[in-house]
Amino acid sequence: MVSLPKYRPKQLSLGPLETEILKIIWELGKVTVKDVHDRILSDPDRELAYASVTTVLNRLTQKGWLQCDRQERSFIWQPLVSEAQAQAIQAYEKLQQFLAVGNPDVVAAFADSLDRSSIDRIEAISQRLQAIRKEKEER
Incomplete structure (x- = not known):
């Protein structure tokens, strides 16, 4: 049974693209923008700009869903809650x-x-x- 975590994101409401990207991150664990972008573009019917993925990752970080760390020359995002x-x-x-x-x-x-x-x-x-x-x- 999952108990209610002590930590909560600042803003619970998420848009459809935010939800989709968050699910990708839960599946992969730690991600770069390229990881998420590649996953979305693996669907031949989808188009999404690399910059749009970056914007959504930054938004999820501001809302308190993700943590962003810099490792060498890239940024790594990981979820703060499962x-x-x-x-x-x-x-x-x-x-x-x-x-x-x-x-x-x-x-x-x-x-x-x-x-x-x-x-x-x-x-x-x-x-x-x-x-x-x-x-x-x-x-």
Whole structure:
């Protein structure tokens, strides 16, 4: 199970190209602009300027998703959170937004409209939470 990391990017919202490039970086680990550019251009139907990749990498760094280090004559980017950690952060933020509604009637009406599969998943989450809390109490 992935726990919520202590570190969070400054800005969670990402555009489609930022998301695509971040996924490439998660897959490759450490990258140069050329690594990302080559990966995108490996799709014969894609075109993207080298400078555009550089701009997106710098933007992701400013948003707190990446770290950039200079090694000799090139820059190396690497993620500050894993893909699983990013999913946990985004899920947590969405849950907090949902709970911020604060009106029990709205939440209950939403829950009442869920299908059986969704209810089963919520029950599985509840059981997992109970097990985690029990483990903490036993320590």
